[in-house]
Amino acid sequence: MSAYSPPSPNQLGTGWTTTSLGGLKMPLYLAFIWHMHQPYYKDPISGKYLLPWLRLHAVKDYLHMAEILSQYPQIKVTINLVPSLLSQLLDYLKGEAVDPAMELGFREEWPEAEKEYILTHFFSINHERFIARHPRYQLLLELRPYVRQAPNLFSSAYFRDLAVWFNLAWTDPNKLESDPFLRALVEKGGNFSLEDFGKLMEKHREIMAGIIPLYRELEAKGQVELATSPFYHPILPLLINTENAHRASPWLTLPSLAFSHPEDAEEQIRRAIEFHCTLFGHEPVGLWPPEGAICPELIPILARRGLSWLATDEAILARTLNLNLDRDSEGHLKSPEILYQPYKIQIDGKSLTALFRDRFLSDRIGFVYQYMDGYEAARDLVNRLLAIKDRLPKDRPYLVTIILDGENCWEHYEHNGDVFLHNLYRMLSEEPEIECVRVKDFLERFPPQETLTDIATGSWINGNLETWIGEEAQNQAWEALAQVREDLVNWQKNYPLADLETLERAWECIYRAEGSDWFWWYYSRNVSEQEQIFDQAFRGHLSGVYTSLGLPIPEWLSYPILRAAIVVERAPSGFISPRLTASPQAPSDWAKAGYVKGSIGGAMRPSSQLLNGLYYGYDPGTLYLRVETSEPIGFIPLSVYFVSPSADKVNWQFRHLDERVETANGFAWALEISPHEPKAVLFKAEGQEVWHPVREIHNLACSEKALEIAIPLNYLGLEIGDTLGLILVGEKGGVLERLPPSGVITFTLREKF
Structure with missing residues (x-):
């Protein structure tokens, strides 16, 4: 691996200015890379689109992101457009794409299976941000359990209204407020007609038709750089050779039939460049490798194709340099100059420039700021950028790179991200210490001063490739x-x-x-x-x-490809009343507890698996849980969901997630754990996906990678003889992990063993 050498004072890029005191003065440069991607939904045999997400994100996000940006000409960004997204968008514009949310909306009647499909999928949007703000849509959600029980007792008007509201809610709220037809449809609220739905689909096509022209316009003005990705968004290191997964994860069990086709990787890149050139009139100079996944063999391929830069994650840089990018308690890097600069990668006589994203800042936009006031979130990000500038040496220009999906997080923000994005772009426009740049513009002014002769293999998820291979x-x-x-x-x-x-x-x-x-x-x-x-x-x-x-x-x-099975190591074998110590190893107090872990296809458990194990047991009055993790618990939001067959009201989804979880009885309780405080909050299901906090639990112990908690059975409305089910959920970096991976841990609170 290449070693990092600190910059010398005489390594100055062009463009520096000097103050009257002779000191160096330059803004902190900031590169946003918004990654726009959808998988290829079109079935090659039927020609139908299996899911509607490209169209729905197009009318809610893709035009919306460009329209906001156009109001702040000083903000320059890079937008990565995956060709598989654009090619499907063109299908819709030509009238050649039909997805289920369109097809079902044009029906007069629906058989029972289609009604169940509508009930399952047509509330798939953030409930708090997008459903609750429309009383009629909220009413349809509240009626769903009753419709499920007796779908034929409800008229076709329920399903027609639901089809319209699902497509309407996925429309940019600014359009709902400014477009006369859409505003009238929202005000109408219900009793929609086939004609209403048809006009809504025409409006969707009208919105989609504006996307590519606006991106072209912003690029022509010099405000946006358009980058690309391999055509169908493959994991390039695995196309080159599936054995590459072993570089970061040597314990993985790999497929018995090896896949090694670097020519496919090159063809995916060639097609992307050709498509981009046809659509935008020029070849791209930058590429976001899907999921930030790279390997050394990729560099010559990209260079041969004329690309000059790529971007990936800070974890790849850390592994390449064989060092830790340590942060303080506030999330600031202790050695920021290592990350905040471009690097030249030179392999086999070919070279190009690499940028490494700040994962902490990127994830704050992706997963944290949605819970904050939009103004305060924007101010937090700007203040963090100013703190970075203060901590950096004054010897060269530095570049902070923020990269994340450009469409997925906004449904969790107030007004589809408007409050946050407008405040952020305004603050950055007015801040002289920070300058937003297109990647290619920065690199033309300030070429990289450090060279890497190797690069680690991995992705932006935990720095490895385990998300796509090994199970x-x-x-x-x-x-x-x-x-x-x-x-x-x-x-x-x-x-x-x-x-x-x-x-x-x-x-x-x-x-x-x-x-x-x-x-x-x-x-x-x-x-x-x-x-x-x-x-x-x-x-x-x-x-x-x-x-x-x-x-x-x-x-x-x-035949469907099966998931890995759940492995239950053991069931409870006796009462336990453990002392809560959260010691690194489970003491003998937990010897009779049940224990469960997820199967990883027969391989050793990878070190990046968040949830290593769950102990569960009880005595006549208390339920005890012990969670073991592979990473510090303070960075992993943990929740436990309880299934009780005797519960009077249940919910069917995890809190904050519109994902129906298949259980026989639904969730009666949810326990959200805050190890920093330390405390846990117990929520009771009120039905209709409403959760009500009922009490705090402080009887817990937490160490770096273990947490133990005691929950009185009467808090859960339980007593000896009842049956209890539970699921442990952890989340990090947008990746949701369950224990068990599917199904529910179910056991009876026995009186005797």
Whole structure:
């Protein structure tokens, strides 16, 4: 690995100014990279779109982000547009895309299965921010449990209104307030007609039609740099060789059928550059590798294709330099000059520039500021940037890089992020100490002064590739991809005169199946009620290879790819009344407790797994839990959800998440743990996804990687003889982890053992 050498005073970039005292004076440069991405939802056989998220994010976020930016000409940013997103957007504009939220909205009647689909999916938006603000939509949500019990007792008006409201709520709230038709539709509230829905879809197409022209305009004005990603958003190091996953995680069990096709990685990049050039009139100079995943072999490929910069995560820089990027208690880097500069990477005679994102600041936008007042959140970020400037040496220009998804977090913010973004852009426009820049502009003025001769392999999630490979289901998916690709290559050898159009269709299906999202949703820690649809989409792309060649689809592709099983190590074997010490190792007090962990496809547990284990036990009056983690508990929000068959009211989703969790009885209680204070807050389910805080629990102990808590059974309305179920949930960096990975730990509070 390359060693980091501190900058010398004479290594000054151009553009510095001097004060009258002879000192150096320059603003802190700030590069926002907003990453816009959607997987390829179009089924190659039916031609239908399996999910509506591209259209819905287009009408809520993609135009919205550009329109806000256009009001602040001093704010310059880089926007990364994945070609698979843009190509699907063009399908919608040509009238060639039909998704379920469109198709079902045009129906007069719905069979029972479609009614259940509507009830399950058409509330999939932040309830507090987007449903509660519309009384009629909120009423539809409150009626959902009753409709589920007797769907045929409710008229078609309920389902028509729900179809309209789902699509309406996913529309930029500024449009709902300013557009006469949309405002009238909101005011109407209900009893919508087919004509109303049809006009709403026309309005969606009108909004989508403005996206690409506005991005072109902002780029032409010099306010935006448009970067790209490989066409279908694959994890490039794994396309190059799945063995690359072992570099960061040597314990992983990898697929039995290896996948090693650097030519596919290069083709995904070539297609992206060609598509970008066709759409925007020039080749991009920058690339965001999907999920920030890079490896040394990637650098020459990108350089050969004429790209000059890429970006990834600070964890990759830390591993490359073999050091820790330590932060103080406020989150400020102790050696900020290491991260806040570009680096030249030179490998095999090829080179390009790399930027490394500040994960802490990026995650504050992605996951923290949504809980704060928009003005205060913007002020916090600006103050942190000013603190960074004060801590940096005055020897060169420095660049802070903030990178995150440009669409996913805003539904959790007030008014779709408007309050935060307007305040942030205004404050930055007025702050002389900070200058927002496009990446290419900064690099033209200030080329990198440090060179790396190697780069670590990994991604922006924990610095490794475990999110996309290593578990049983993920490995099955990689093996399926490898097998189908091999079948295609063999067919091509046997039919050398096959027409190019047939081969193009077949290879296109392979490239689509290489996208990262399919493997993301096979990961046991990523839970969604739509994961079966993603599995269907992945297998659909592989099946499309055979239909393109006129071959029968192998029977094995008709079977879903299974998740890894839950491993329950043991059930409770006797009463326990442990002292709460949170010692690093569970003492003998917990010997008779139950214990559970998640299976990782037979591999050793990776060090980045957040939840290492859960002990659970009880005595006649108290439930005891012990949580063990692989990372400091203070950085992992923890919750425990309780299932009680005798509960009078239940909720079906985790708090703050619109994800229906499949349990037989729903959640009666939720316990949210704050180890810093230390305390836990117990919430009671009131139904309709409403949670009411009922009491605080202070009887807990917490150490760096262990937490123990005692919960009186009567707090949960339980006594000996009752049955209890529970799920432990942890979250870090946007990754949700459950223990167990699926299902519920269920046990009876026995009187005797």
